[in-house]
Every structure is written in C-alpha cells, then in structure tokens.
Amino acid sequence: MEKKVAETMKQPIERRGFLKGLLTTIGGAAGAATAAGAVAKEVLPESNFSWEKFFQEHYKQMNSEDKERVFARIKEETKARTARDIEIKDPQPMDGVKFGYALNLSKCNGSRMCVTACVKENNQSRDPQIQYIKVIEMDIGTLNPEKGDMYYEGESVPKPGKFYLPVQCHQCNNPPCTKVCPVEATWKEQDGIVVIDYDWCIGCRYCMAACPYEARRFNFAEPSLPAEEMNPIQGYLSNRVRPKGVVEKCHFCLHRTREGKNPACLEACPTGSRKFGNLLDPNSEVSMILKTKRVFVLKEELNTVPSFFYYFD
Amino acid sequence: MFNCALTGPPLFYIWNGFLTFLFVLGLYAYSFQFQHGLVVTNLSDQVSWGAYIANFTFLVGVAAAAVLLVFPTYVLHREEVKDVVLLGELLAFSAITMCLLFITVDLGRPDRFTHILPFLGRLNFPRSVLAWDVVVLNGYLLLNLHVPGYLLYKTYKGEKPNKWLYLPFVFISIFWAVSIHTVTAFLYSGLGGRPYWNTAILAPRFLVSAFAGGPALLILVFLLINKFSKLQVSSAVQSMLEKIAMVFLPINMFLLGAEVYKEFYTDSVHTESMKYLFFGSHGHAMLAPYIWSSIAMSVFSMIIFFSPLKKNKVFLILACIMAILGIWIEKGMGLIIPGFIPTPMGDMVEYIPSVTEFFICLGIWAFGALLFTVLAKVAIAIQIGELREKT
Numbered sequence: 001m002e003k004k005v006a007e008t009m010k011q012p013i014e015r016r017g018f019l020k021g022l023l024t025t026i027g028g029a030a031g032a033a034t035a036a037g038a039v040a041k042e043v044l045p046e047s048n049f050s051w052e053k054f055f056q057e058h059y060k061q062m063n064s065e066d067k068e069r070v071f072a073r074i075k076e077e078t079k080a081r082t083a084r085d086i087e088i089k090d091p092q093p094m095d096g097v098k099f100g101y102a103l104n105l106s107k108c109n110g111s112r113m114c115v116t117a118c119v120k121e122n123n124q125s126r127d128p129q130i131q132y133i134k135v136i137e138m139d140i141g142t143l144n145p146e147k148g149d150m151y152y153e154g155e156s157v158p159k160p161g162k163f164y165l166p167v168q169c170h171q172c173n174n175p176p177c178t179k180v181c182p183v184e185a186t187w188k189e190q191d192g193i194v195v196i197d198y199d200w201c202i203g204c205r206y207c208m209a210a211c212p213y214e215a216r217r218f219n220f221a222e223p224s225l226p227a228e229e230m231n232p233i234q235g236y237l238s239n240r241v242r243p244k245g246v247v248e249k250c251h252f253c254l255h256r257t258r259e260g261k262n263p264a265c266l267e268a269c270p271t272g273s274r275k276f277g278n279l280l281d282p283n284s285e286v287s288m289i290l291k292t293k294r295v296f297v298l299k300e301e302l303n304t305v306p307s308f309f310y311y312f313d
Numbered sequence: 314m315f316n317c318a319l320t321g322p323p324l325f326y327i328w329n330g331f332l333t334f335l336f337v338l339g340l341y342a343y344s345f346q347f348q349h350g351l352v353v354t355n356l357s358d359q360v361s362w363g364a365y366i367a368n369f370t371f372l373v374g375v376a377a378a379a380v381l382l383v384f385p386t387y388v389l390h391r392e393e394v395k396d397v398v399l400l401g402e403l404l405a406f407s408a409i410t411m412c413l414l415f416i417t418v419d420l421g422r423p424d425r426f427t428h429i430l431p432f433l434g435r436l437n438f439p440r441s442v443l444a445w446d447v448v449v450l451n452g453y454l455l456l457n458l459h460v461p462g463y464l465l466y467k468t469y470k471g472e473k474p475n476k477w478l479y480l481p482f483v484f485i486s487i488f489w490a491v492s493i494h495t496v497t498a499f500l501y502s503g504l505g506g507r508p509y510w511n512t513a514i515l516a517p518r519f520l521v522s523a524f525a526g527g528p529a530l531l532i533l534v535f536l537l538i539n540k541f542s543k544l545q546v547s548s549a550v551q552s553m554l555e556k557i558a559m560v561f562l563p564i565n566m567f568l569l570g571a572e573v574y575k576e577f578y579t580d581s582v583h584t585e586s587m588k589y590l591f592f593g594s595h596g597h598a599m600l601a602p603y604i605w606s607s608i609a610m611s612v613f614s615m616i617i618f619f620s621p622l623k624k625n626k627v628f629l630i631l632a633c634i635m636a637i638l639g640i641w642i643e644k645g646m647g648l649i650i651p652g653f654i655p656t657p658m659g660d661m662v663e664y665i666p667s668v669t670e671f672f673i674c675l676g677i678w679a680f681g682a683l684l685f686t687v688l689a690k691v692a693i694a695i696q697i698g699e700l701r702e703k704t
Contacts, residue, residue: 054424058435128352134658146582146659167658176506182443183428184435200435202428203351203421205361206443212506212657218361218421221352244350245421299657302505 058184059197059237067236070199074240082227089235091258093191099252100192100279101263101308102289103166107273110135110157110164117268118168121253122239123231125223132217132250133168133265145298168265169194169215169250170298170306177207177216186247192279192307193252195237201246208247212299213306216249252276279307314469317694318687324541325690332683339676342669343418351421353669359662360653362419364670367645368677369415372408373497374519374644376453378527379405380490381557387483393549397535399461399696403688404534405490406457409450411681418673442503445496453493456486465695470702494519501652508583509652512575518568522640525561528554529614529636536630544693555618562615562636566608569643589661590651597654599663603646610639 052073057066071088078086115133124130136148140163148165158164171194178186178194185201188194208216222244234240235255242248253263257276266274277284286309289295293311346353356363382401385391417423428434429447438444460479467474498516505511532554535546576587588594593601617623617632655661666674694700 049424058428136658144582144659146585146655146657148659150658150660176504180441180443180504182437182441182447184437185428200425200428201422202425204416204419204443205421206441206500208358208361209501209652210504210506214358214656214658214660217358219350220354220356220421221350243422247421299506304505 053199056199058200060187071236074236078241082230084227084230084232086230086232086234086240088240089233089255090237091235091255093189093193094258096278096280098192098279099171099257099307100277100286100290101171101252102275102286102293102295103308103310104271104273104275104313105163105165105310106312107271108135108164108166108269109271109273110137110152110159110162111270113268113270114166114265114274117264118250120229121231121256121264123225123234123241124248125219125221125225125242126229127224128221130217130219130223130248132215132248133166134214136165136167137162138165143296165310167213167215167298168308169252170213170304170308171250171252173305173307174303176210176212176302176304180206180210182206189254191254191258193254194249195251195254196247196249197237198240198242198246198248203245203247205247212302212304216247218247219244314691314700317700318691321690325686329683329686332679332686335679336676336683339673339679342672342676346418346669346673347423353667355664355667355670357662357664359656359660360650360664362649362653363664364645364666364674365415365419367649368674369412369419370497370519370649371641371644372412372415372681373450373493374523374526374640375530376405376408376412376457377490377494377520377523378530379457380487381524381527381531381554383483383490384487385553387480388487391549391553393547394553396544396696397546397550399464399692400534400538400689401531402457402461402486403692404531404685406454406461407681407685407688409454409457409493410684411677412450413454414677414680415674418677442496442500446493446500449489449493449496453486453489456482456489460486461692465692469695469700491520494523501648506657507652509586510648512572514568514571518565518572519644521561521565521568522644525558525565526637526640528558528561529633532558533630533633533637536626538689538693542690542693543697543699555623558636559618562611562618565640566611566615569608585655586651589654590647594655595661597661597663599665600646600650603642607639607642607647610635611643614639 056070062070067090071090074088075086078084112133112135115131115135118124118132119126119130122132124132134150136145136150137152137159138145138148140161142148145165145167152159152162171188171192173188173192175188175194178188181187182204183200183202186194186196186207203218205218208214208218219242223242225241230241231239233255235251238251238253238255253261253265257263262276263274266276275285275289277286279286279290281287289311290309293313295309295311297306297309354363379401382394382398386394386398417426420426429436429444431438431448436444436447438448460482463479464474495516498519501507501510502512502515532551535551535554538544539546573587573591576584585594589597590600590604592598614632614635617628617635622628623632650664654663691700
C-alpha cells in the first residue's frame with residue numbers, strides 16, 4: 001500500500017492529466033490513511049519519533065557512555081521490530097593503516113556478483129533498491145565512463161569487444177562531498193574511509209551533487225529489508241539499517257576491514273579482479289600493484305585523489 | 314494594525330481566500346511528503362535536486378532585485394523612488410521567506426533542521442557554501458525585516474526615524490543583496506564534477522538575470538498597487554525600472570550566448586548537458602521546448618521594452634510576464650536540471666516534477682504572495698497616513 005501511494009504521488013505533471021492527477025492524489029491519500037495500519041511486518045521500518053533521538057549528538061561529540069546508550073537503543077529498537085538480536089560495532093581506524101582498493105579491468109567479467117554481495121552485507125534497502133556499486137559496460141578502446149552502458153543485460157558476460165568498469169565510492173583524499181556538507185554529517189576518517197553519520201544527515205543531497213563518481217545514494221523512501229535477510233553484524237558508521245531521508249554510500253565495509261577482513265565485494269568476486277589492503281604497508285598486495293602495474297584513477301583532472309585504483313595487466 | 318491587515322474590500326478577501334486555499338493544498342501535499350519521504354517527488358539519485366531548488370534559485374534573484382529600488386533611493390537620493398522602496402524591501406522579505414520554505418521542503422530530514430543552525434548544530438562554516446547560504450539568506454531576511462519594519466514603526470508612531478538606526482543597515486543590505494545571489498551561484502559553480510555549472514560567469518549571470526527579471530516583477534507589482542490601493546506609484550519609478558530592464562535583458566541574453574558559444578564551439582564531452590538542453594540527446598529532449606520558449610519570451614519582451622509598444626499597458630504587462638517567465642524557465646529548467654543530465658557517469662535520467670511537488674511549490678508561492686499582500690497592505694496604509702497610533 002505504501003508503495004502504491006508513493007507511486008500515485010509521484011505521477012509527473014502533464015497538462016492533460018493534471019486534473020486527473022489531482023484527483024488520484026487525493027484518492028490515493030484517502031486510501032493511505034485507511035491502510036496505514038496494514039503495513040507488512042516483515043520489513044524494517046524506522047521506529048517512531050522520540051525526543052532522545054531528536055536530541056542525539058553528532059557521532060564525534062559522543063563520549064563512550066553516550067555511544068553505549070545510542071547503540072543499546074538501536075539494538076532494542078531493532079529487536080522490537082524484527083525479533084532479531086543484532087550487534088552494533090564501532091571499530092576505530094588503526095594507526096599506520098590507510099586503505100586502498102585496486103581493480104583489475106583485464107579480469108573483471110561484469111558478473112555483478114560484487115553488487116549483490118554488497119547489498120546483502122550492507123543491509124541496503126531492497127525496495128526501493130539501493131546499490132553502492134555500478135558496473136559500466138564499455139567498448140574496448142575508450143576510457144570515458146560517460147560513453148558506457150550501466151544497464152547492460154544479456155545471458156552471458158563478458159560480451160565480445162567489451163570490458164567492465166565497476167565504480168563505487170573512491171574514498172577520495174580530497175573529497176568534494178565532505179567539503180560541501182553544511183552540517184559535517186560526512187567526513188574522512190584517518191584510515192581514508194569517508195563515512196556518514198546517518199543520524200546527523202539532514203538530507204539536503206548537496207554531497208550527491210558534488211560527487212563526480214555518483215557514489216552516493218539517497219533514501220527517498222523508508223528502506224525496506226526483510227528481517228530474515230538482515231545482516232546482524234552492524235557498524236554504526238557503516239552497514240546498520242539507515243533511516244528514510246538520508247544519504248548513504250560505500251564505506252569499504254569498515255566493520256569488516258578494520259578487523260582485518262576483506263570487503264564483501266572482494267570476497268564475492270569470481271575472477272579475483274579486486275584487491276584491497278593497506279597503502280602504507282609497502283608489502284601489501286595493493287602497494288605492490290601500485291608499484292608494478294600501470295595504474296590509473298577516474299577523472300584525475302578533478303584532483304579528488306581517489307584511493308580506488310584501476311589497472312590492466 | 315491587525316484589523317488593517319485582515320480586513321478590506323471583497324476582492325481582498327477573495328484574493329486572500331484563494332491564496333490560503335492554495336497554501337492549504339500545498340500543506341496537504343507536504344504532509345504526504347513528510348510521511349512517505351521524498352519518494353513522492355520525481356527526484357532520483359541521478360537528478361537529486363529539482364523543482365524546489367529551481368524555485369529557490371529563482372526567488373533568491375527576486376529578493377536580490379530589491380536593491381534596484383534601495384540603491385536609487387539611498388545612494389542616488391531619487392525622491393520619487395522613496396515612496397516604494399519599503400514595498401521593494403518587503404517583497405525581498407517575502408521572497409526570502411519563500412526561499413527558506415523551499416529549502417525546508419527539499420530536506421530529506423526536516424526534523425533535523427536544528428543541525429544547520431549556527432552554535433546549536435554543527436554548521437560547516439566556512440567550508441560549505443550551503444552553510445554560507447544559510448548565513449547570508451537569514452542575514453538578508455533580518456535586514457529586510459529591520460529596515461522597513463523600523464521605518465514603518467516610526468511613521469506609525471508619527472516620529473522621525475533616527476537615521477543611524479537604519480541607514481547603516483541599508484548600505485549593508487546593498488552589498489548583501491549582491492552576496493545572496495553570488496553565494497547561491499557559487500553553490501553550483503563550485504562543483505568540479507558538474508561541468509555544466511562549473512563556469513565562472515555563473516554568478517554574474519545570476520545577478521544579471523535578477524536585474525533583468527526584477528524590474529519586470531516590480532513593474533507588475535506597482536501596476537497592481539496603483540489599481541488596488543490609494544498609493545500611486547509615480548510614473549518616474551516605472552520608467553526607471555523599464556530602463557533597468559532595457560539594460561539587463563540584453564546582457565542576460567549575451568551571457569547565455571557566451572555560454573552557448575563556449576560549449577558548442579569547444580564540443581568536448583562536457584557539452585552533453587547543453588546539447589541535451591537545446592536539442593536533446595540520446596533520444597531524450599524533454600527540456601528543449603522549454604529553453605527555446607524561454608529564449609523566445611526573452612526576445613519578445615526585449616522587443617516590447619525597446620519599442621514604443623511599451624507605452625501600451627497591455628503590451629507592457631505582457632512584456633513583464635514574458636521576461637519573468639523566460640527567466641524563471643532559464644534559471645529553473647534551463648540551469649538546475651541539465652546540471653544533472655547526463656550524470657557524471659553518463660546516465661540519462663529525465664525529470665519532471667510530480668503532482669505532489671507541483672502542489673507544494675504552488676503552496677509556497679501562494680504563501681509568499683499572501684505574506685506580501687498583507688505586509689504591503691499595512692505598509693501602504695501607514696505610508697499614506699491612514700494608519701496611525703491613536704493618541
């Protein structure tokens with residue numbers, strides 16, 4: 001029902017359909033009011049307003065007691081809604097670690113298994129669908145993503161004459177997105193990961209306008225996620241279930257990677273084209289790739305200085 | 314004073330009733346957006362700003378246009394403008410109020426508005442241009458509340474205003490008017506990832522379009538005031554505004570032409586947005602009719618302004634409406650939307666406001682018109698001496 005109302009409300013304005021649109025809007029509205037109680041329970045809606053939430057501090061202003069209280073509240077609310085116990089983690093950046101990603105374009109076959117794994121791992125909304133990774137099908141001989149196709153379909157990949165360019169947040173060292181945020185709801189952490197405090201974001205979407213890689217997604221509706229599909233291991237700044245009306249993005253699976261694991265997209269990749277590691281460690285795999293391969297970044301001219309590198313071999 | 318603000322001839326009630334109806338309709342539409350989220354709009358991850366931000370941008374220009382009356386009054390000491398300068402400032406006040414409403418309805422989490430307040434929240438000042446915008450818009454709101462408010466209050470009391478209590482603010486507001494539109498332009502032109510906006514003449518273009526459309530709007534407002542109130546705006550004010558329009562309408566077209574030249578002669582991949590705007594691209598051409606009609610309207614209004622036709626009231630009104638509409642389309646559909654199409658990664662997603670967005674926009678416009686009607690009614694009554702403190 002919620003979805004139907006939303007669809008009615010978003011009909012485009014057309015001259016002839018205008019009055020009709022108005023009538024359906026009012027009709028849909030009346031329908032919504034009556035069906036408000038009948039929302040399916042297996043999805044995860046955000047819980048209702050509370051003063052405690054309203055006055056919640058910015059992540060950086062919280063001390064450890066505040067954090068405990070907030071994490072406990074998130075756990076309780078999730079339990080009440082889904083009858084599932086979750087763990088809220090808050091792993092901190094490690095000294096001497098700066099994360100980097102390297103992607104081998106010669107190997108990537110466009111299977112998009114990374115996309116699926118990411119959605120699962122990070123509790124993205126299934127409807128409306130939110131994905132952090134885009135895979136662009138490109139003609140061999142061009143490196144301009146604007147000339148590619150991100151909606152490619154077909155039985156088998158890779159297709160002849162094509163290569164595949166996965167794009168996700170580049171965790172820039174000079175991120176245009178954090179600079180423009182009017183409330184400092186997004187910032188770059190010491191280990192190079194750009195994070196968002198979902199409870200502080202006001203939803204102005206300026207960061208989305210600023211990002212040259214289209215790496216940020218907005219929760220236009222209440223995210224919906226079947227309770228049994230929810231990943232219970234959650235990070236406060238990473239994959240916990242997001243509220244409606246805020247921006248989210250790839251965070252290099254920081255709840256995994258800060259504990260020494262690999263990101264979910266890397267683990268899911270069937271070709272081994274994804275490599276992840278510490279750029280400050282000269283012996284890490286990513287450091288070796290940067291040293292020995294011909295590596296490039298997207299839109300270098302914008303001086304965003306990504307920590308996400310591409311290479312062919 | 315409340316009596317004066319809320320009572321009047323039957324037409325006053327009909328007009329206010331009509332605006333209130335539209336405003337309530339807008340509130341009703343907004344209640345849905347508040348409940349379901351921005352999913353009731355036709356915005357997307359690709360086109361993440363739309364009708365709300367476009368109207369916001371246009372209205373910042375309307376607010377900045379008040380300087381066209383403030384400057385002649387206080388700097389050039391043009392006596393005939395003095396009668397209407399307060400109305401101009403109140404128009405700016407109403408326009409900024411509408412701007413703030415448009416920003417509010419655009420937020421995904423309006424309940425978190427406290428986060429953007431200085432000291433209370435974490436205003437990212439001076440790094441974020443949006444934070445600057447919050448500061449300059451609210452500053453301009455206060456300036457345009459204080460100056461006409463203080464002068465009207467003193468007139469109401471029958472006292473002489475102390476010029477030290479308003480003149481400094483008048484001069485500040487002249488600079489401030491320029492700053493609000495510059496900062497709003499910088500919101501867009503500062504983004505390297507959006508080549509269509511990333512142009513140094515964006516701020517000049519914004520100001521010039523405000524000074525081109527502003528006089529047209531003021532002429533219309535003054536014609537209405539002449540017709541429906543006892544205040545008679547002198548014809549010298551009107552001819553001054555016509556001259557301003559005659560200067561800035563052509564400059565506005567020239568700057569648009571300069572952008573068109575740069576894009577199409579260069580013919581780089583970044584020309585895609587303008588190609589899409591003017592001729593369509595990859596089978597999408599929704600905006601092309603709008604931009605061409607905008608240009609046609611601007612040219613048409615220019616022809617009237619430059620010819621003796623403008624002495625005919627019907628043609629003058631037509632020219633003003635065309636100038637306003639032309640600039641509204643150019644600043645909205647012609648500037649904000651193509652910035653998102655194609656996206657930085659080459660995605661083509663078109664955008665047309667939803668029914669809900671339309672009614673929310675209409676509601677805000679109606680609220681602004683209502684606010685201005687009531688403010689102007691009281692201001693005029695005080696100015697012509699009908700409303701005085703009883704002694």
